[in-house]
Amino acid sequence: KALAICHKRQSVRKQNAEKGEKRIMPAVIAAFLCPLFHAVSNIIDAHLSNNVFRKLPTLIFYNCLTNFFAAPMVLVFGLPQWYGWEIMPLLALVGMIDVFYQIPYYEALRRGDTSVVVAWFSLGYVLVPVLAYLMVDEKLSFVQYAGFGIIIAASVVLNIENPRKIKINKAFYLMLLSSLLLSLQAVLYKYALEKTDWISAVFYSALFSTLTVFGFLMPRIVRLNIKANFPRYKTKFYVFGLNEFVNQVGTVASIFAMSLLPVVAVESINSTQPLFVLGIGAALYALFGNRFKEDVSTVHLLRKSICFVFITAGVFMVLK
Secondary structure, three states, rough: OOHHHHHHHHHHHHHHHHHHHHHHHHHHHHHHHHHHHHHHHHHHHHHHHHHOOOOOOHHHHHHHHHHHHHHHHHHOOOOOOOOOOOOOHHHHHHHHHHHHHHHHHHHOOOOOOOOHHHHHHHHHHHHHHHHHHHHHOOOOHHHHHHHHHHHHHHOOOOOOOOOOOOOOOHHHHHHHHHHHHHHHHHHHHHHOOOOOOOOHHHHHHHHHHHHHHHHHHHHHHHHHHHHHHHHHHHHHHHHHHHHHHHHHHHHEEEHHHHHOOHHHHHHHHHOOOHHHHHHHHHHHHHHHOOOOOOOHHHHHHHHHHHHHHHHHHHHHHHHH
C-alpha cells in the first residue's frame, strides 16, 4: 500500500511537471518573438526618424495616432475588463512612458547605427532586477545577476570607437534614459498583470498613451507642424501601419510571456534584439545597398557580432 501511494505521488509530480512545461514553452517562444518583431520595428523607426519627419514631436504624434487605430487588434483575443480606479493610474503611467521614451530613442537613432542603439537598451536592464525585487519580490541567483553584468559590459564596449581616445556618444546617454524608462514600464506591466489580465493591460495602456500624445497639440508651433505634415503622414501611412503591426505583435508576445515567466527572464530574452537588427540590417544592405542606417563593414560587423554574442551569453546565464 505504501509503495502504491509513493508511485501515485510520483505520477502526480510528473503530470504537474509536464503541465508546467506545456505552459512555459509557449511563453518562451512568445518571449523570443518579441525581439524579432521589435527588431523589424526598430529598422522602420530609424527610417522614419532619419528620412521622413525631422521634428520629433510630429513623428511621435503620428506614431501614437497609428497606435490608436491599431489598438482594437487586441480585441481579437477577448474584451478588456474594468478593474476599478485602483489599477488605472498604474496603466496610465505605463501609457505615458510609452510616449515619452520615444523622445530620446528617436534622437539616438539619428546619432548611431540602429543595431548599436538597440543594444544600448540593455543599459536599463540593471534596474530591472532591483525594481522586480522591490515591487513583485522576484529574486535571482548570483549567476543570473552576473549575466546582467555581462550584458551591460558588452553594451558599453559597443560605445568605444577609438580605444586610445574613449569618447562617449550622446546616443549612449539618450538610450540610457530611454532604456531606464522602458525597464520601469516592464516592471509596472508585471505588477499590473498580477491584478488584471494581459488583454486589459494592453488595451488601457494603449488608450492612455493616445490620450497623452494629444497633449502635444497644445503648443502652437508643434500643432502647426503636425498639421502641415498631415499630407506626408497620409502618404506614408502604410509604413506607420506596418510598423505598428509588428510592434504590437512584439508587445503582445512580450506581455503574454511576462504573464508566465519572471519579468527579468523576459527582459533578458529581449536583449537579443540587436542580433536580429544586425542580421536583418545586413540582409537589407545586400538587397538594397546603403539605404538603411547600419554600418556592415567587416571591422564593425565583427565587433558588433562579438558584443552581441556576449549579450546573448548573458541572456542564457540569466535564464539558467
